[in-house]
Amino acid sequence: MEKDYSSIERVRVSKVKIKIEKLYKIFGPKAKEMTQEVKNGVNKDELLAKYNHVLGLDNINLDIEEQTIQVVMGLSGSGKSTLIRHINRLIEPTEGVVLVDNQDVTKLDKNELLDFRRTRTGMVFQRFGLFPHQNIIDNVQLGLSIKGVEKAESNETAMFWIDKVGLNGFEYKFPNQLSGGMQQRVGLARALANDPDILLMDEAFSALDPLIRSDMQDQLLELQKNLKKTIMFITHDLDEALKLGDQIAILNGGKLVQNGKPEEILLNPADDYVTKFVQDVNRAKVLKVKSIMISNSQGTEGPKVNMNDSIESCLPTILDTRSTLGVVDDQNNIVGSISDKEVASILRNN
Amino acid sequence: MVEFFSTFPEMSKAGLRLFKKTVDGAYRNFSREYGDAIEAVFDPVLYFLVWFEKVLQNSPWPLVILVFLLLIYFGSRSIYLTIGSFVAFILIGYFGMWEDTMSTVSIIGVCTFISIGLGIPIGILMSGSDRARSMVSPVLDIMQTMPSFVYLIPVVMLLGIGKVPGLLAVVIYAIPPIIRLTDLGIREVDKEVLEAADAFGANKRQKLFRVQLPLALPTIFAGINQTIMMALAMVVIASMIGVKGLGQPVLKAIANQYFTMGLLNGLAIVALAIIFDRVSQSYGKRLQQHRAGSRE
Ligand SMILES: Nc1ncnc2c1ncn2[C@@H]1O[C@H](COP(=O)(O)OP(=O)(O)OP(=O)(O)O)[C@@H](O)[C@H]1O
Ligand SMILES: [Mg+2]
Numbered sequence: 001m002e003k004d005y006s007s008i009e010r011v012r013v014s015k016v017k018i019k020i021e022k023l024y025k026i027f028g029p030k031a032k033e034m035t036q037e038v039k040n041g042v043n044k045d046e047l048l049a050k051y052n053h054v055l056g057l058d059n060i061n062l063d064i065e066e067q068t069i070q071v072v073m074g075l076s077g078s079g080k081s082t083l084i085r086h087i088n089r090l091i092e093p094t095e096g097v098v099l100v101d102n103q104d105v106t107k108l109d110k111n112e113l114l115d116f117r118r119t120r121t122g123m124v125f126q127r128f129g130l131f132p133h134q135n136i137i138d139n140v141q142l143g144l145s146i147k148g149v150e151k152a153e154s155n156e157t158a159m160f161w162i163d164k165v166g167l168n169g170f171e172y173k174f175p176n177q178l179s180g181g182m183q184q185r186v187g188l189a190r191a192l193a194n195d196p197d198i199l200l201m202d203e204a205f206s207a208l209d210p211l212i213r214s215d216m217q218d219q220l221l222e223l224q225k226n227l228k229k230t231i232m233f234i235t236h237d238l239d240e241a242l243k244l245g246d247q248i249a250i251l252n253g254g255k256l257v258q259n260g261k262p263e264e265i266l267l268n269p270a271d272d273y274v275t276k277f278v279q280d281v282n283r284a285k286v287l288k289v290k291s292i293m294i295s296n297s298q299g300t301e302g303p304k305v306n307m308n309d310s311i312e313s314c315l316p317t318i319l320d321t322r323s324t325l326g327v328v329d330d331q332n333n334i335v336g337s338i339s340d341k342e343v344a345s346i347l348r349n350n
Numbered sequence: 351m352v353e354f355f356s357t358f359p360e361m362s363k364a365g366l367r368l369f370k371k372t373v374d375g376a377y378r379n380f381s382r383e384y385g386d387a388i389e390a391v392f393d394p395v396l397y398f399l400v401w402f403e404k405v406l407q408n409s410p411w412p413l414v415i416l417v418f419l420l421l422i423y424f425g426s427r428s429i430y431l432t433i434g435s436f437v438a439f440i441l442i443g444y445f446g447m448w449e450d451t452m453s454t455v456s457i458i459g460v461c462t463f464i465s466i467g468l469g470i471p472i473g474i475l476m477s478g479s480d481r482a483r484s485m486v487s488p489v490l491d492i493m494q495t496m497p498s499f500v501y502l503i504p505v506v507m508l509l510g511i512g513k514v515p516g517l518l519a520v521v522i523y524a525i526p527p528i529i530r531l532t533d534l535g536i537r538e539v540d541k542e543v544l545e546a547a548d549a550f551g552a553n554k555r556q557k558l559f560r561v562q563l564p565l566a567l568p569t570i571f572a573g574i575n576q577t578i579m580m581a582l583a584m585v586v587i588a589s590m591i592g593v594k595g596l597g598q599p600v601l602k603a604i605a606n607q608y609f610t611m612g613l614l615n616g617l618a619i620v621a622l623a624i625i626f627d628r629v630s631q632s633y634g635k636r637l638q639q640h641r642a643g644s645r646e
Contacts, residue, residue, distance in 0.1 A: 090545065114552075114553055123549040123550075125542055125545070127542050128542075129545060131546075131560075142546075142547075143550040147551070
């Protein structure tokens with residue numbers, strides 16, 4: 001009997017939280033008329049040269065599952081910031097639909113939109129966007145005070161989140177008295193204090209140096225284990241994308257060129273652009289055993305490896321034994337096998 | 351043909367005379383008709399100004415000096431400036447200029463309040479809309495470049511000679527910087543900070559009072575400082591249309607070539623200017639304290 005490991009992995013039933021449909025954004029005075037040109041196949045460079053309009057987003061269709069981290073990648077100017085700002089409508093679409101829990105964000109009136117931003121989304125910015133004239137505790141309770149939550153209550157909530165991100169003792173400091181990493185923790189606490197179900201993070205860690213950046217990524221993953229927010233995370237760093245993303249979407253010139261699981265992006269890049277993005281990555285380190293194993297339940301003699309381990313971590317065992325290894329899941333059930341052949345093919349492709 | 355290029359094709363003398371006469375006549379009729387009504391509008395300001403002046407002049411001088419020194423100290427946190435101001439006040443009093451100085455301080459104070467009260471809302475309006483800006487900006491240019499004597503004429507025709515027209519002239523002259531710098535300060539607010547307020551659902555009013563005004567405050571304060579300085583500079587001119595204060599003895603000194611009298615009163619104006627300037631500047635700087643780290 002064949003075991004399908006994907007069903008073991010996904011215990012919960014997935015539900016689409018954010019659905020983006022046929023979304024176009026064009027910057028310029030005659031944006032509406034230009035959409036027709038774009039639909040007829042005019043690309044970003046031509047639109048700029050011929051019509052002096054900037055193509056921000058070109059027919060984006062994207063479903064984001066509840067409680068997952070959707071990473072969006074792309075070169076500078078590819079439309080990442082434009083896309084994320086459509087979720088809370090900081091940017092108005094030229095055409096298209098953004099559904100959050102089946103509610104069309106683009107149709108909200110002024111007050112509904114304010115309410116939506118106050119309750120449903122939280123945002124973290126690349127350069128933090130903290131209020132320099134307010135201390136940390138006031139910064140963290142920004143969303144709550146805008147909503148009109150009572151001071152005593154919002155103070156308590158702010159303290160809770162300041163503690164969560166490890167900034168106790170800094171409540172009454174001002175942003176410019178904190179390091180970059182600490183400031184972004186404030187930014188994160190500010191977004192979380194509002195208890196939104198969607199977190200929007202636009203290059204949230206890009207301004208931080210590598211060690212602190214890695215710390216922040218770990219902290220985000222740690223928080224996400226319990227919080228289970230739906231997160232859209234923008235980055236142009238592939239390592240960060242692979243570490244954080246449940247799904248990775250890649251934008252090029254306003255077009256969505258690929259969206260898939262990290263291993264799909266690595267193993268089957270959709271075009272040259274994506275290939276260039278992923279070519280320098282150490283696949284053995286990023287890919288897990290399960291993504292290249294041969295599924296079966298027969299089992300083999302000798303040592304076993306866990307399907308969620310990275311390929312790199314089981315390289316010594318494979319090289320030692322030069323034979324086929326059994327692959328087990330977390331419950332120690334046999335789910336497949338892996339041999340030096342599969343490993344070699346992955347490494348060669350690098 | 352040659353004549354066309356050598357002399358400008360002017361309006362005829364009679365035509366020009368008629369033009370001036372008509373405009374003057376129309377304005378004179380207008381001021382005869384509405385002068386009193388317009389003056390009545392300014393009555394509350396006049397009452398306040400007179401009251402303020404009386405308070406300063408009639409309170410015991412040591413008490414007034416004490417209050418001033420306290421304000422100066424808490425505004426500037428500088429003991430040297432406070433001591434210097436003390437010496438200046440004593441000298442001003444000793445040379446018999448106490449009353450005039452109090453008149454000047456009161457008119458500067460009232461003008462500054464009016465300029466702040468009108469200027470900040472106008473500046474906010476300007477910063478919020480490019481159309482408002484393109485309308486207000488040329489008016490400000492005119493107010494700042496038109497020789498002040500020229501707009502004294504219609505003001506005097508309308509309201510006569512006295513405190514109110516003087517006040518009006520000073521405010522017109524002194525208000526542009528506070529309007530401009532309020533506008534500038536709000537426009538300069540870090541876009542990402544403003545976007546953060548938007549992303550958390552702040553409405554227009556919340557953005558204005560929680561983000562834009564607090565962050566623009568140091569710039570606005572620079573505007574207030576300039577407004578005070580310009581009001582002081584206008585004091586001498588305003589005294590020509592009946593504003594009491596240090597300007598009047600200066601005028602008298604010019605007319606009669608009293609050098610020492612002119613110099614003493616001039617120095618008193620300088621002393622006031624320095625005190626106002628230093629206090630408002632160092633207060634503005636303190637407002638800036640937490641701003642440094644915001645744009646790294
Ligand atoms: N307000 C605007 N007016 C005109 N063009 C704009 C505007 N905002 C963005 N654009 C253009 O839209 C395109 C996408 O910009 P966007 O900021 O989304 O890129 P990005 O992927 O976030 O880049 P980066 O990595 O540099 O942040 C760019 O070509 C940009 O010049
Ligand atoms: Mg961007």
